[in-house]
Amino acid sequence: MRWVLRFFALLCLGLGIVGVFLPGLPTTVFILMASWAAARSSPRIHAWLHRHKLFGPMLRNWEAGGYVSRRAKYSAAITMALSAAILWWLAQPWWAPMLASSCMAGVLLWLWRRPEPPTATAKN
Known part of the structure; x- marks a missing residue:
């Protein structure tokens, strides 16, 4: 199951990155799903997402109380x-x-x- 979640995390991360450049593709939702899956499958990917310049603040705000x-x-x-x-x-x-x-x-x-x-x- 860990490999499935890791694949899902990477897939969502990829879609989230594409969403930064492609209007209509929701970046935030995919990054939130990537963080969720990475937290359950890859501490390294999860930590990287939270340290990331663009995605980190968004994830920390969401986890602190669903803030946007x-x-x-x-x-x-x-x-x-x-x-x-x-x-x-x-x-x-x-x-x-x-x-x-x-x-x-x-x-x-x-x-x-x-x-x-x-x-x-x-x-x-």
């Missing part, structure tokens, strides 16, 4: 808006961009309802 940074929310919203515009411009059957845009709107609604990480300067 405002920057990540804006980035997702802009990327999804561009993806929807391209779909509406290129797609032939009207229902395809309608379905995709509806799914993206649902994800954005969920995403913007996630708490943001507490600021480092806030005192309790």
